[in-house]
Structure formats: structure tokens, C-alpha cells
Amino acid sequence: xxxxxxxxxxxxxxxxxxxxxxxxxxxxxxxxxxxxxxxxxxxxxxxxxxxxxxxxxxxxxxxxxxxxxxxxxxxxxxxxxxxxxxxxxxxxxxxxxxxxxxxxxxxxxxxxxxxxxxxxxxxxxxxxxxxxxxxxxxxxxxxxxxxxxxxxxxxxxxxxxxxxxxxxxxxxxxxxxxxxxxxxxxxxxxxxxxxxxxxxxxxxxxxxxxxxxxxxxxxxxxxxxxxxxxxxxxxxxxxxxxxxxxxxxxxxxxxxxxxxxxxxxxxxxxxxxxxxxxxxxxxxxxxxxxxxxxxxxxxxxxxxxxxxxxxxxxxxxxxxxxxxxxxxxxxxxxxxxxxxxxxxxxxxxxxxxxxxxxxxxxxxxxxxxxxxxxxxxxxxxxxxxxxxxxxxxxxxx
Numbered sequence: 108x109x110x111x112x113x114x115x116x117x118x119x120x121x122x123x124x125x126x127x128x129x130x131x132x133x134x135x136x137x138x139x140x141x142x143x144x145x146x147x148x149x150x151x152x153x154x155x156x157x158x159x160x161x162x163x164x165x166x167x168x169x170x171x172x173x174x175x176x177x178x179x180x181x182x183x184x185x186x187x188x189x190x191x192x193x194x195x196x197x198x199x200x201x202x203x204x205x206x207x208x209x210x211x212x213x214x215x216x217x218x219x220x221x222x223x224x225x226x227x228x229x230x231x232x233x234x235x236x237x238x239x240x241x242x243x244x245x246x247x248x249x250x251x252x253x254x255x256x257x258x259x260x261x262x263x264x265x266x267x268x269x270x271x272x273x274x275x276x277x278x279x280x281x282x283x284x285x286x287x288x289x290x291x292x293x294x295x296x297x298x299x300x301x302x303x304x305x306x307x308x309x310x311x312x313x314x315x316x317x318x319x320x321x322x323x324x325x326x327x328x329x330x331x332x333x334x335x336x337x338x339x340x341x342x343x344x345x346x347x348x349x350x351x352x353x354x355x356x357x358x359x360x361x362x363x364x365x366x367x368x369x370x371x372x373x374x375x376x377x378x379x380x381x382x383x384x385x386x387x388x389x390x391x392x393x394x395x396x397x398x399x400x401x402x403x404x405x406x407x408x409x410x411x412x413x414x415x416x417x418x419x420x421x422x423x424x425x426x427x428x429x430x431x432x433x434x435x436x437x438x439x440x441x442x443x444x445x446x447x448x449x450x451x452x453x454x455x456x457x458x459x460x461x462x463x464x465x466x467x468x469x470x471x472x473x474x475x476x477x478x479x480x481x482x483x484x485x486x487x488x489x490x491x492x493x494x495x496x497x498x499x500x501x502x503x504x
Contacts, residue, residue: 112380112387114487115415115450119431121377122391122416125398128426129280129349136269139260142278142321143426147256151272154246157187158206162239165219165226166200166210168192169236175227182207197226206240213239247271257428279426284317284417285325285348285397286310287340289355289365290404291332308473309354309402309409313417319504320418321425322350337368345372345397349424352417355404365401366390374399382449382487386412407469407476411452414482414503432501437462439483439498446489454479455500462500479503 113121131145160166160182167176176197182188184203192198192209200206200213215238218230247253253271254264260276268276293307294300307329314324325348330340344351353365366379372394379390379401385408390401400417402409414432422430441464443453454475455462462483467475484499485492492498 145277159241164215169212282349282424285344322421443492451485453483
């Protein structure tokens with residue numbers, strides 16, 4: 108079925124089926140941001156571990172209101188009072204400090220008057236019992252599940268894991284992604300471009316996308332349009348990478364040598380045409396233990412297919428339970444053309460909650476791509492759409 112033109116959804120499903128998530132490793136919390144938990148984690152401690160004050164003031168016995176009291180010491184965060192409070196006594200207390208034994212209420216300092224060691228209530232309404240107290244275990248108790256397997260480790264989730272007593276967490280290994288740019292017309296970014304030569308823009312673009320996600324980008328440079336060079340580059344990449352991503356050379360022209368070079372290297376191809384625009388020449392398969400993903404050479408097509416295929420595959424390998432991008436709906440502010448048999452992805456900019464179609468549909472035009480923060484999705488055989496109709500949109504991070 109390698110030559111059959113697949114729908115986007117079928118191609119995504121087949122791509123993700125090519126490999127299971129990578130092995131589990133345990134990493135420090137400072138290295139876990141944006142990754143997915145490979146196993147649930149439980150609290151190793153109770154939070155708060157003791158009754159704490161939520162405000163600066165005085166720890167008192169509610170039964171002693173309205174006072175007065177004699178001050179006998181103080182309690183600060185991390186350093187509590189080393190004696191119990193008796194009737195008629197109080198202790199100075201600060202936010203986050205443990206309540207001294209015998210106390211159950213905080214008299215906040217704005218409602219307290221102090222003369223030396225003598226304390227009195229200066230407010231109008233006495234505080235309720237338990238005022239400004241964070242009771243032990245109100246956030247979570249030891250042994251409860253804090254985060255489930257597959258949870259994305261956001262900054263808040265990392266803080267929760269740390270507060271629960273964890274310094275490291277189990278995650279899937281980050282996929283190593285080798286990037287190969289193909290084409291005799293390419294030169295490194297910044298190099299002179301005589302004649303019809305072009306800067307290699309896809310590799311730095313893909314590396315930056317990978318860096319924002321769960322993968323490790325390995326830029327392996329530009330490979331010339333010679334089948335032996337391509338074959339050698341693929342073999343070297345398969346020895347070091349979990350995923351090999353190429354740009355260009357996956358169509359059927361005389362100089363599109365990626366497919367035959369992969370076959371000579373021993374790859375098995377799963378598919379190489381997808382019913383989408385831009386991005387029809389898109390190839391996937393396996394070479395040894397590595398997955399191979401061939402993206403189109405035109406930069407906009409490479410950008411779109413990277414969002415729909417490369418980044419979801421990297422997330423899948425890294426343990427994401429739902430790696431595919433999520434669509435949303437919103438008004439579309441421009442007439443949209445009728446669509447033929449391929450799903451089309453149109454660049455757009457979100458303004459005031461609506462998607463504004465950008466002018467260019469050229470898969471090599473980067474100027475509008477910089478302005479785009481969304482893709483309008485047009486299903487196959489969609490009729491012409493008119494201004495303010497509700498459309499399906501992918502937001503670009």
C-alpha cells in the first residue's frame with residue numbers, strides 16, 4: 108500500500124503505529140519540563156505536614172477570646188515554638204509557621220494591640236475558631252496519587268511533584284531525531300547563494316520545532332543528490348537516531364532519490380503519499396530500529412507536515428497518551444475557496460477570536476508563514492465558504 112494516497116487521519120494513525128514509546132528513565136525535576144510521566148506518582152509526605160499560619164499575627168486559644176494574653180515566644184517558618192501554650196498565653200507567629208501546641212486560631216496583627224508582652228484584641232468582631240489556619244493535610248496527604256501516568260509535566264505539575272517529596276520522576280526517553288536536508292541546490296544558512304542555490308532553511312526550522320517539544324535534534328547537514336551519499340547518510344543516521352527526518356527528494360522526479368536510497372539501505376516503506384495540501388509527497392517507514400519520516404522540501408509544506416506528523420510522532424515516542432494536535436473552531440474572516448480531493452491547510456492569523464486568512468497559498472512562501480499563528484483546515488470536497496462561517500482551526504504554538 109506504499110503508493111496509495113492516504114487521508115491525513117489514516118497516515119497519522121499508521122505513522123504512530125510504527126513504533127512504541129521509548130524506554131523509561133528517571134530524570135531530575137529540573138530536566139522534566141514538558142515531558143510525560145511514564146508512571147503515576149504518589150505523595151511521599153503530607154502537605155501541610157502540620158497546622159500552619161496563613162498570615163502574620165498571634166497564635167491563640169479560641170477559648171481565650173477576647174483576651175488579654177501574655178506573649179511567651181514566637182513561631183517562624185521552619186522553626187516552631189518548643190513549648191505548649193497554656194490558657195491566657197499567646198505566641199507571635201508568622202506566615203507559614205507551625206501553630207504551637209495548644210493553639211487553634213490566628214489573631215491577625217491588624218486586629219491586635221501589643222504593649223510589651225501584653226496582647227489584646229483591637230478589632231470589632233472576634234475571629235472564628237481556626238481563623239487563618241492551614242490545617243495539616245488540606246492540600247494532600249501522604250500516599251495519595253498526585254499525578255497519573257501520561258500527565259504532562261507542566262511547571263505546576265513539577266511544583267506539585269517537588270512538594271510531594273519527589274526530586275526525580277519517571278519519564279520516557281526523549282527521542283533522538285536526525286535531520287537530513289537533501290538537494291544539490293542547498294547551502295548552509297548564511298553561505299553565498301550564487302545562481303539557483305538556496306539557503307537550507309528547513310533544518311534550522313525543524314530543529315527549533317523539535318527543541319520546543321520532547322525531542323533532541325541532531326542536524327546532520329546537507330546530503331547531495333547522489334544515491335550512494337544518501338544511502339550512507341541514512342545508514343549512519345539509523346545507527347544513532349530513533350527517528351530520521353528528511354526534507355526534499357521524496358516525490359517522483361528524476362532527482363528525487365530519497366525513496367530509492369532508503370530501499371537500497373534496507374528500509375521498509377509504509378506510505379509515501381498523503382491527500383493533503385501542502386504536503387502530498389510525505390513518506391514514512393522503518394530503517395533498522397529507526398523510523399524514517401520524509402517531509403516535502405518546500406519550507407511551508409515542511410512546516411505544516413512537521414506539525415501534523417513529526418511533532419506528534421516525537422510526542423508519541425516520548426510517552427504522550429494523545430499526541431495528535433487538537434483542533435478548535437472559530438469564525439473565519441474571509442471567503443474560502445472550494446476544495447478538491449485533498450485536505451487543505453491554509454495559513455491564518457487570529458485577531459479578536461477569529462481566523463483571518465493570509466494571502467499566500469504557495470508552499471514555498473515564508474513571508475506569510477511568519478505572520479501565521481493558525482492553520483484553517485478545509486476538508487476534501489468542501490464547498491466555497493463565506494465570511495464569518497465557523498471553520499476548523501489548528502493553533503500554532
